[in-house]
Amino acid sequence: MSNQLPVINLMGPTASGKTALACELYEKGGFELISVDSALVYKDMDIGTAKPTKAEQELYPHHLIDIISPLEVYSAAQFVDDASLLIDQIHAKGKTPILVGGTMLYFKALLEGLSSNLPNADQAIRDEIEAKAESEGWDVVYADLCAIDPLAGQKFNVSDKQRIIRALEVYKLTGQPITQLQAEQPKNLPYRYKFHNYALMPDRVELHKRIEQRLKIMWDIGFLSEVESLIEKYDLNENLPSMRSVGYRQVLDFLKNGDRSHNKIAEMEDKALFATRQLAKRQYTWLRSLQKTHTIQTFCTVKQAQEDLRNFYD
Template sequence: MSNQLPVINLMGPTASGKTALACELYEQGKFELISVDSALVYRDMDIGTAKPTKAELEQYPHHLIDIISPLEVYSAANFVEDAGALIDDMHSRGKIPILVGGTMLYFKALLEGLSSNLPSADYAVREVIEAKGGAEGWEAVYAELCAVDPLAGQKFKVSDKQRIIRALEVYKLTGKPITQLQAEQPKNLPYRYTFHNYALMPDRLELHKRIEKRLEIMWEIGFLNEVEELMIKYDLDGNLPSMRSVGYRQAVEFLRNSDKSIVNRKEMEDKALFATRQLAKRQYTWLRSLQEAHKFTTYFTIKQAQEDLRNCYG
């Protein structure tokens, strides 16, 4: 395998324009695209994930889209294994991989490797933790974490629900703090790759406008119908990772637990909009964290990125 060809990581928050940019680069003929998105892996989840259309995917093929059902689980470890095999294959054929998406955990795992021997997710354990959060409040769950893993308590905030759940899950499964296990375990660093990291980070106000427009279109073209069909086709559980995707959780709750009135629908749409903005906020935070550890080129406008990347790889 060649060590000379780069791996291009094109990161950005939702609705930042990164997919359109990757597709533009693809047209040059020397690239192949790998999706880095924890929601696009699921079949039949199209509108709510802003998945490229079938026509777009025929014109701009993306690897790691539509690879599992919404009932299955896809982890960062799965992604690193699959992406690594794809990158090696592309390099062997003289192609340059472009990894494009907004799931920063996947990018982090690819850039830094994964701690080995940490237990896999246990959804029964997670359900108990989430039930406590619902019954007693997340302050109580956070206090439990601080008691068993003070270092994790210092690193996390009460609002970091997924990280708190994972840390408590690991402790309940192993009897050891996750911070201790992470410190003890070696990481498998992918030294054989030369990463070129690019971040699209538009102005927050501009991004919020794009998000709002995207969601308006999503409702107009039938997102609720898509979720209803998913609920019929699959025996969906609200704790499934697929249903934690922004928009889907709010839509499922609306369809299952409301009278579907105009007032309740508006409330659901507002919740989905807020959740999407919060996702973008977390993505900005992840990007800044990655930028502290790795070399990055950051673009604040699509035009700036287009001009620079054309010069770099044109």
């Protein structure tokens, strides 16, 4: 076990301060940063993702930022492959990787491995499922899932659209329920790593204040204009994973509606705020779930985390 490579995982909900903490650790020397964020992978999506600025990235370089266009898809499996390669390269330099972000699915995939033989995504099948949902409703599609995979039906809610699509897609491709395949298939556990897991989990009231403040700054510095520029540059639609990111989805809906009245702008901003708070809630839920099977030290404040992480650089 002594030859396991140390990896620091710094998790937390949006606006919790984890990126600032990771940058402070980077300044101590001996570290490199790897982004664990499904939105930061997209080029030209800067303001709405709270992406570190170009100047900040020069001071604190992050791997896995700006690696694909908003038209492309990036999976948890791709993240594990990319992050594992980077972790090994960083250790080869004699440094310690810090993985920082809020995409808990990516952390879970890295910590536990992924089922090895599930089929790749099939866009034609996904389009077919989404078309049925649009014409008949998600309740009908969810009922289809419950009929072919009752266990998945118990685990998922009708609002878990992406998970429902994936489960139905796997069944259509293999003829077997995804829950059965996941239970039967071996997982590629990354035994060569020693994970040190930390999570920033501020008080909910405090976090909601920080989310509201961050969104106000985003609107002030041109989030709306950023999405308009994206629409001009790319052939975007609401079904792309990039445009399902919180904030972008609400702005895209607003721009498609065409009503630029003050009331509609305020409504869009309120929807984005609510969606971001819901994202934070889901991130808390993911973290609590991960805590059941992994040791994760949690902190309410950045200061508390700094004290505990001191042993990595003292």
